[in-house]
Amino acid sequence: MIETIYIENQIRQHRRTHEILSKFKKKIDIVYCDHYGEIFNIKSQNFRIQKKKPALVLAKKEGKKLHDIPKSFSIGGEKNYYFSHMLNCIYDCEYCFLQGKHMSAHYLLFVNYEDFFIEIEKKIKQNCLEKSYFFSGYDCDSLAFDGVTNFVESFLPIFEKNKNGILEIRTKSIQIQQILKHKPIDNCIIAFSFTPENVSKLIEHKVPSVKKRIDTMKKLAENGWKIGLRFDPIIPACNFAKIYENLFKNIASNVPEENIHSISFGMMRFPKKMFKRMNKENSNKRIFSLPFVNRKGIYSYNKKLENKLENIIINKLRKYMKNTPIYNCKI
Amino acid sequence: MIKKNEINIVVAMKREATPLINYWDLKENSKKFYSNKKKKINLIISGIGKKRAEKATIYLAEKTNNNSFFLNIGIAGHKNYKLGEIILISKITDNKNKYSWYPSLLWKTKIKKAPLITVLFPKIIYTTNCLYDMEAAGFFKGARNFVGPEKAQCIKLVSDNKDSSILNISSKKIENWIYSKTPVINKLVNEFLKI
Numbered sequence: 076m077i078e079t080i081y082i083e084n085q086i087r088q089h090r091r092t093h094e095i096l097s098k099f100k101k102k103i104d105i106v107y108c109d110h111y112g113e114i115f116n117i118k119s120q121n122f123r124i125q126k127k128k129p130a131l132v133l134a135k136k137e138g139k140k141l142h143d144i145p146k147s148f149s150i151g152g153e154k155n156y157y158f159s160h161m162l163n164c165i166y167d168c169e170y171c172f173l174q175g176k177h178m179s180a181h182y183l184l185f186v187n188y189e190d191f192f193i194e195i196e197k198k199i200k201q202n203c204l205e206k207s208y209f210f211s212g213y214d215c216d217s218l219a220f221d222g223v224t225n226f227v228e229s230f231l232p233i234f235e236k237n238k239n240g241i242l243e244i245r246t247k248s249i250q251i252q253q254i255l256k257h258k259p260i261d262n263c264i265i266a267f268s269f270t271p272e273n274v275s276k277l278i279e280h281k282v283p284s285v286k287k288r289i290d291t292m293k294k295l296a297e298n299g300w301k302i303g304l305r306f307d308p309i310i311p312a313c314n315f316a317k318i319y320e321n322l323f324k325n326i327a328s329n330v331p332e333e334n335i336h337s338i339s340f341g342m343m344r345f346p347k348k349m350f351k352r353m354n355k356e357n358s359n360k361r362i363f364s365l366p367f368v369n370r371k372g373i374y375s376y377n378k379k380l381e382n383k384l385e386n387i388i389i390n391k392l393r394k395y396m397k398n399t400p401i402y403n404c405k406i
Numbered sequence: 407m408i409k410k411n412e413i414n415i416v417v418a419m420k421r422e423a424t425p426l427i428n429y430w431d432l433k434e435n436s437k438k439f440y441s442n443k444k445k446k447i448n449l450i451i452s453g454i455g456k457k458r459a460e461k462a463t464i465y466l467a468e469k470t471n472n473n474s475f476f477l478n479i480g481i482a483g484h485k486n487y488k489l490g491e492i493i494l495i496s497k498i499t500d501n502k503n504k505y506s507w508y509p510s511l512l513w514k515t516k517i518k519k520a521p522l523i524t525v526l527f528p529k530i531i532y533t534t535n536c537l538y539d540m541e542a543a544g545f546f547k548g549a550r551n552f553v554g555p556e557k558a559q560c561i562k563l564v565s566d567n568k569d570s571s572i573l574n575i576s577s578k579k580i581e582n583w584i585y586s587k588t589p590v591i592n593k594l595v596n597e598f599l600k601i
Contacts, residue, residue: 079496079511079519104511104519106496114508119554124601128512 077223079104079130081114081181086135091186091225095133098223110134115162115179122356125180126167131223136160136185140194144210148404150264150303150337152208152241156198159214160185161224166216166247167280169360170308173214175349182220188229195233199240209234212245212266219248227253231263238262243303249283249291259299264336266303267292269326271318274310278361285322289329296334303336307404308343309384311365311376320391327395335396340388341404342375343367350374373406411599412446412474414466414549418454418541421577422480425585429592439466447595448474456500456524456544463548475598476549476558479591481565481580482522482539485532489570490583492590493537495560497521500543507546510556513597517590522562528572537562556601561594563587 077099084107086092096105108114111134144155162183163173174180185191199207211217211230221227227244231254234242238261244254245266254265270278272285283291292302304326312318343362345353347369354363367374375381385403392401417423423440426432430447432440438451448470452462463476487493496519499506511519521536524543532538542560549558563583566572584591 081508104496106508106519106521108497108506108508113506114555117508117555119550120510121554121556124512124556125510130511 077103077131077182078128079106081106081108081111081130081132083107083111083134084109086133086186089135089186091188092133094225095184095186095223111183115177115181115183117178120178122174122178122180126174129163130181132181132183133186134183135187136190140191141198141209144208148341149208150243150339150402151400152206154198154202154205154207155210156207157210157213158191158195160188160191160211160226160230161215161220163214164216165219166282168282169278169280169357169362170310170343172345172349172353174357175345175353176214182215184220184224191230192233195240196237199237203239206239206241206262208241208243210243210245212243216246216248217244218246218250221248221250221253225253227257231257231260234262235260245303245305247279247282247288249287251291251295254295254300255298259301261301264301264303265292265295266305268305268307269322270306270308270310271312271322273318274312278310285325289326292326293329296330300334301336302330302334304338304399306338306340306388309340309388310343310362311380311384315384316387316391319388320394323391323395332396332399335399337400337402338392338396339402339404342381342384342406344373344375344406347372347374370406375406411601412448412471413477413595413599414463414470414474415447415449415477415479416452416459416463416466416541416545417449417478418452418459418480419580420451421580422584423449423451424581425588426479426591429588439469452541452545455526455540456542456547459541459544460548461544463545464551467548467552472552474553474557475601476545476553477595477598478542478545478560479584480539480541480562481575481583482537482562483529483532483566483572484520484537484564485535485568487520487537487564487567489564489567489579490586491564492517492587493562493564494519494594495522495537495542495562498542498546498560499523499536500547501525505543507543507550507558508555509559510554512556512601513594515594515597517594522560530571532568537564559598561591
């Protein structure tokens with residue numbers, strides 16, 4: 076799949092660079108650069124063309140590794156941070172904000188994980204009187220590329236020894252082999268994103284089927300792992316109440332409620348600039364036929380529709396998962 | 407019917423251009439500017455050096471469709487590569503200011519890829535593992551004003567190496583190298599135009 080790897084000169088000899096390169100058995104073209112921005116941040120790139128054959132870019136993450144998350148996007152914690160060891164995703168969801176966020180569709184992987192660990196542990200220490208929540212999977216799918224990134228094997232041990240830190244691994248992937256090699260820990264949530272099957276088939280390209288993802292959650296739950304359910308974005312499709320209810324019912328009949336840590340959902344929402352860019356590059360995509368309105372610089376559904384969808388979602392969820400906390404990611 | 411994209415090709419010398427002009431049946435429109443409207447191929451002979459390459463590329467861009475593809479074809483030296491070998495360039499560095507361009511490598515091709523450095527004067531000693539030419543940086547500087555990294559590419563044929571210096575290059579040899587690789591170049595051009 077990957078045929079070209081760009082490598083920053085400063086991490087040419089990094090242990091993880093060598094490990095990653097050793098995973099590519101097929102002949103690949105390696106191109107060295109001074110800074111990943113020379114490839115990744117160049118203007119006038121065509122995201123859609125690049126998405127057909129993305130390259131891998133290996134780089135060193137400079138500056139801040141952890142970013143604050145507003146409380147409205149939390150799953151019960153006061154101290155919430157996200158981190159991105161990778162930018163961009165192997166899947167191609169039509170609603171994904173990544174296509175409007177970055178100039179490039181290449182996969183950018185920061186190999187200096189140890190610098191992330193230092194910041195994570197520092198933050199846990201700093202917030203020693205309460206739990207700190209760390210979210211992975213905002214700018215990439217945490218597990219989908221695990222075979223190359225070794226994310227689980229690298230990051231999980233940090234949380235095995237720091238119980239005051241909660242790790243959410245957000246994914247649509249079924250790559251859980253590395254997780255299952257570990258004993259389950261209470262402070263790690265494997266959070267799966269869903270839209271109903273018929274919606275997923277239409278707009279979540281290259282994503283494993285809903286059935287496969289539910290089977291994967293079931294397997295994790297059987298092994299004692301905590302599961303997060305993420306219905307974000309909510310898509311107002313035909314037979315909305317029915318297809319979402321079927322999805323919730325299907326999940327509830329496969330994953331015991333005691334294994335579900337939390338549920339969160341949110342409407343589709345994009346900052347104006349991102350929305351315009353996505354629309355320009357993907358004007359033929361189905362999601363742009365949805366009823367977006369500009370709400371103080373954020374493109375989302377109108378308030379009336381939002382309230383209606385929220386009510387349906389909460390009612391249907393409560394029917395099948397009575398005690399699990401539900402969080403509404405509101406703008 | 408799929409609308410075929412237009413391609414703008416920049417070569418430095420007439421002797422590099424001749425096999426391509428013949429292969430694609432290009433007609434001279436004006437001095438040093440050739441095209442085949444049916445095949446949507448335009449070619450310009452820029453003259454030697456990056457400044458000339460840049461100027462010629464901008465001239466072509468302004469004369470043609472703003473969604474065109476841009477391609478630089480020419481000769482280059484490399485320490486070890488075999489004479490006549492065809493290379494798709496993965497990185498172009500202007501030796502003067504060290505600025506680099508990275509053409510997106512999206513193509514189904516087995517052609518070898520390698521980085522290149524554009525120098526002001528011909529190289530006799532090859533200090534790096536890169537190819538050396540005199541135009542590509544100018545071509546990219548010009549082309550990238552109009553298109554992104556997917557639509558500006560560079561193909562080089564090895565004209566000199568540590569065993570055969572630039573002093574051994576002749577017009578006939580250049581024509582022969584390009585001539586023998588024209589079908590491969592044509593295949594790659596068709597691949598480029600699929601985007």
